[in-house]
Amino acid sequence: MFFQKGEPTKNIWYYQLDAGRNMGKTNPLNDTDMEEFVAMSKTQTETEKSWLFNVNDLDENTLDLSPKNPNTPEExxxxxxxxxxxxxxxxxxxxxxxxxxxxxxx
Missing domain, CATH: 1.20.5 (Single alpha-helices involved in coiled-coils or other helix-helix interfaces)
Incomplete structure (x- = not known):
């Protein structure tokens, strides 16, 4: 998570990384895997793999920061x-x- 210093957080931008392969000790995350994330993080674009979550919608009882992706197509x-x-x-x-x-x- 990234926060803007000096500003109250209004939205949380989520990105769901899908490298399309198994990662581990011998097959680590690399720069190519992160290219889309880096490009999208500048504009915080909403796609099937990224979305904005309004902090006002946060459940105050649980403070659960793992909301479901609303842009995922329904099965x-x-x-x-x-x-x-x-x-x-x-x-x-x-x-x-x-x-x-x-x-x-x-």
């Missing part, structure tokens, strides 16, 4: 096994219909 809800099977059956029926149409042509 599609999981379908039930019954829905999956019904879709498979419908696709099978459609496939059979197409195969029969092709057979009529030859």
């Amino acid at each position: 599609a809800p999981l379908r039930s096994p019954r829905e999956i099977l019904e879709e498979m059956e419908n696709l099978d029926k459609e496939t059979i219909k197409i195969i029969n149409q092709i057979k009529e042509l030859i």
